[in-house]
Amino acid sequence: MVEYDFLLEELKRILKEKQLKFTRQRELVLKALYENPGHFSPEEIHRLVQQADPGAKVGIATVYRTLSLLEEEGLADSISFGKEGKRYEIGLKKHHDHLICIRCGKIIEFCDETIEKQQEAVAKKFDFEMTDHAMKIIGICKECREHETKK
Amino acid sequence: MVEYDFLLEELKRILKEKQLKFTRQRELVLKALYENPGHFSPEEIHRLVQQADPGAKVGIATVYRTLSLLEEEGLADSISFGKEGKRYEIGLKKHHDHLICIRCGKIIEFCDETIEKQQEAVAKKFDFEMTDHAMKIIGICKECREHETKK
DNA sequence: CTTGATGCAAAATATTTGCATGCTC
DNA sequence: GAGCATGCAAATATTTTGCATCAAG
Numbered sequence: 001m002v003e004y005d006f007l008l009e010e011l012k013r014i015l016k017e018k019q020l021k022f023t024r025q026r027e028l029v030l031k032a033l034y035e036n037p038g039h040f041s042p043e044e045i046h047r048l049v050q051q052a053d054p055g056a057k058v059g060i061a062t063v064y065r066t067l068s069l070l071e072e073e074g075l076a077d078s079i080s081f082g083k084e085g086k087r088y089e090i091g092l093k094k095h096h097d098h099l100i101c102i103r104c105g106k107i108i109e110f111c112d113e114t115i116e117k118q119q120e121a122v123a124k125k126f127d128f129e130m131t132d133h134a135m136k137i138i139g140i141c142k143e144c145r146e147h148e149t150k151k
Numbered sequence: 152m153v154e155y156d157f158l159l160e161e162l163k164r165i166l167k168e169k170q171l172k173f174t175r176q177r178e179l180v181l182k183a184l185y186e187n188p189g190h191f192s193p194e195e196i197h198r199l200v201q202q203a204d205p206g207a208k209v210g211i212a213t214v215y216r217t218l219s220l221l222e223e224e225g226l227a228d229s230i231s232f233g234k235e236g237k238r239y240e241i242g243l244k245k246h247h248d249h250l251i252c253i254r255c256g257k258i259i260e261f262c263d264e265t266i267e268k269q270q271e272a273v274a275k276k277f278d279f280e281m282t283d284h285a286m287k288i289i290g291i292c293k294e295c296r297e298h299e300t301k302k
Numbered sequence: 303c304t305t306g307a308t309g310c311a312a313a314a315t316a317t318t319t320g321c322a323t324g325c326t327c
Numbered sequence: 328g329a330g331c332a333t334g335c336a337a338a339t340a341t342t343t344t345g346c347a348t349c350a351a352g
Contacts, residue, residue, distance in 0.1 A: 021326050021331055042316085059334045064317060080231045085316075099279050108277060114269045119288055122263055127293040128250050135286040137270055142278040172306055172351050193342085210309045215342060236341075 002092050004034050007075060010092070014073050025049075025058050029066040030090075033076055039087035039107055042067055079107075079134065097135035103144035153243050155185050158226060161243065165224050176200075176209050180217040181241075184227055190238035190258055193218055230258075230285065248286035254295035 011030055015022050032048040033040075040048065046063045049056075067088055070076035079098060080086045095116065099108040115135065123130035162181055166173050183199040184191075191199065197214045200207075218239055221227035230249060231237045246267065250259040266286065274281035 019327095019331085023325075023332060025333070057334070060316095061318075061335080062333060065332085080237070086231070099274070099277055101279070102282065108279075110273060110277065112269060112273055115266055115273075118263060118265045118269070119286075122261060122266075123250070123288055123290060126250055126259055126261065128252070128259075128288065128290040129296060130288055130290040131253065132289040133287060134289070135270075136284060137274050137279065137281055138283040138285070139274060139279040139281040145280060170306085170352095174307060174351075176308070194340095208309070211341095212310080212343075213308060216307085 004031070007034060007090070007092060011070075011073075011075060014075075020069075024056055025062050026066050026069070028053060028056060028058060029063060030070065030075065033070070033088060033090040037089075039079055039089050041085060041087055045088065074132070077132075077134070079136070095133075097137070099137045099139065099141075101141040101144055102138055103140050103147075106141055108141075155182070158185060158241070158243060162221075162224075162226060165226075171220075175207055176213050177217050177220070179204055179207060179209060180214060181221065181226060184221070184239060184241040188240075190230060190240050192236060192238055196239060225283070228283075228285070230287070246284075248288070250288045250290065250292075252292040252295055253289055254291055254298075257292055259292075 007030060008027070011026065012022050014020075015026070028049045029045065032045055032052055035052075036048055042063050043060070045067065046058070046060050049058050049063065067076060067078075070091070071078055071088070075091045076088050077091045078086045078088050094111060096109045096111040097115070099110060100106070101108075119133050120130065123133075158181060159178070162177065163173050165171075166177075179200045180196065183196055183203055186203075187199055193211070193214050196218065197209070197211050200209050200214065218227060218229075221242070222229055222239070226242045227239050228242045229237045229239050245262060247260045247262040248266070250261060251257070252259075270284050271281065274284075
């Protein structure tokens, strides 16, 4: 896993490059994503940020603006499934994909070399310059299947 | 590609099974998805349905309700990327994945046996009963790269 | 007939925007 | 200081819901 300091430096570098400003709010959002493993909606992230620093006033609009920025720059990734809206997690982790349980909503991350390689091959075949990729396997996890049997 | 009649029968079968009713509106939404290749937002689908049958009054609420139903039953698939909200396409096609160009928004569908097989292997490894899966490769298509060079 | 489905409009959510003011640089 | 970023609230956009009415089975 990437260190927080690295992510922070990366954010600063990107902001400088684009002549944007490094602000407490942007730092707080990045930190909230880093410190909370999982996938959160913009609103949840807003809450996390406020909890992390009750003093700092951070508006929901800024959270939206910052999440868009982080996603564009690859510092955050988003995923969306079923009824749920978009959810974010910290980016620049080792690349991984997701297994999502439709019963309990659990999200399991995994990484598979074979799939990664094959994705590159497909991109090449279509003459695509791949900047990112994402895979979801939707299904029912072991625990939920067991519960169902008991009923 | 699956025949429309097959999809229609499939819809009727599912509705009967769940003791739901087969209505003109549900038929129109399914048909709109079938006849229009591509990925559409609920609003666009609403428009397509109205164009297809200006006489039939179909509310946007019904479109949403129907899309949820079709998606749950596998007759429609949804995909979402970047700023865009959810977009739907007809389901029960041969399974395929997507290449999405971040410049022009073009969506290319592809199918890769190696990836399909590997997904099954992963699901098995985590003891997941896979009901569906989806993969997106995000990048820049050939055409857009060429345009950029010209600038 | 019975029960689910629909349209409509209102409500609930989610997301974006304008603008005066505050902070980075 | 100059100019971007922010908070706030208003404006939009998106999705869901309640309910009287309609229509499928």
